[in-house]
Amino acid sequence: GENVEQHPSTLSVQEGDSAVIKCTYSDSASNYFPWYKQELGKGPQLIIDIRSNVGEKKDQRIAVTLNKTAKHFSLHITETQPEDSAVYFCAASLLGTPLVFGKGTRLSVIA
Amino acid sequence: DVKVTQSSRYLVKRTGEKVFLECVQDMDHENMFWYRQDPGLGLRLIYFSYDVKMKEKGDIPEGYSVSREKKERFSLILESASTNQTSMYLCASSPPTALGTEAFFGQGTRLTVV
Numbered sequence: 001g002e003n004v005e006q007h008p009s010t011l012s013v014q015e016g017d018s019a020v021i022k023c024t025y026s027d028s029a030s031n032y033f034p035w036y037k038q039e040l041g042k043g044p045q046l047i048i049d050i051r052s053n054v055g056e057k058k059d060q061r062i063a064v065t066l067n068k069t070a071k072h073f074s075l076h077i078t079e080t081q082p083e084d085s086a087v088y089f090c091a092a093s094l095l096g097t098p099l100v101f102g103k104g105t106r107l108s109v110i111a
Numbered sequence: 112d113v114k115v116t117q118s119s120r121y122l123v124k125r126t127g128e129k130v131f132l133e134c135v136q137d138m139d140h141e142n143m144f145w146y147r148q149d150p151g152l153g154l155r156l157i158y159f160s161y162d163v164k165m166k167e168k169g170d171i172p173e174g175y176s177v178s179r180e181k182k183e184r185f186s187l188i189l190e191s192a193s194t195n196q197t198s199m200y201l202c203a204s205s206p207p208t209a210l211g212t213e214a215f216f217g218q219g220t221r222l223t224v225v
Contacts, residue, residue: 001170009151032212043115043201043216044154089153096208098144098169103153 002027004092006102013080014110021105023090024072030092033066033073034099038087047088048075051095080109114138115217117202123223130189132220134202141207143185144214145169145177148199157200160185192224 003026013019025033034049050057050064050073057064061080066073073092077084087106091099118133136143142161146154156169158177166177174196178186185204189196199221203214 006153034213036216041218043203043218045216046213049213093212095212098156098159099214100156101146101154103151 002030002092002094002100004090004100004102006090006105008105009103010106010108012108012110015080015082017080019075019077019080019084019107019109021075021088021090021107022072023074023092023102024070025092025100026071027092027094028068028071029094032093032095032099033064034091035062035064035075036089036091036101038089038104040086044089077107080107082109082111085109115202115204115215117200117217117220119220120218121221121223123225124189124192126193126224128189128192128224130192130222130224132187132189132200132202132222134185134187134204134217135183136185136204136215137183138204138206138215139182140204140215141182142205142214143179144203144205145175145185145187146201146203147171148201148219154201157187189222192222194224196222197224198222 031052036044038044063076090102144159145157160179176188202217205214
């Protein structure tokens with residue numbers, strides 16, 4: 001089955017700097033790659049996703065890139081703000097099957 | 112707004128008790144999931160269901176069962192609670208693949224087994 005590795009497990013950045021979180025997946029059949037943000041005391045919430053027919057997707061300050069050949073995808077957050085502090089999870093799946101999640105990255109944005 | 116509601120935010124149960132965790136969604140989603148979240152281990156899939164009365168085992172089903180008698184409700188059952196089941200439990204729902212794949216999560220139930 002699918003296995004998703006996520007790095008780093010913790011990340012601290014200064015406010016205004018960029019943050020990058022990287023994930024690799026094992027199953028070449030996977031074609032859906034979402035990113036979730038979990039704030040303290042809440043359930044994870046989707047922030048951006050990408051399908052395997054697209055190499056990059058942007059939404060304001062966040063972007064995701066996908067390299068199918070290398071089987072890795074990354075989350076990029078630019079101009080970080082304190083409210084970006086949270087735990088971020090990447091996931092992978094073949095559409096129609098349950099998501100397999102990485103272990104998470106705790107991002108701290110220092111004002 | 113899609114809403115996934117878990118019946119309890121916090122639960123404390125004794126070893127050996129039968130525990131029910133309830134989850135209700137209001138978007139008429141076919142798919143529902145139960146995950147367990149532990150520090151350093153991420154979210155691990157316990158059980159999922161693609162339709163009423165259907166259930167499939169996930170990656171860590173041992174010690175758990177589920178019930179889906181109605182489309183909007185998916186219950187996780189700990190048959191005989193043990194201390195190693197102390198964890199955060201997250202319920203999620205999603206529409207059929209053809210309509211989209213975003214999974215919507217509840218706020219979680221933090222279960223402590225003593």
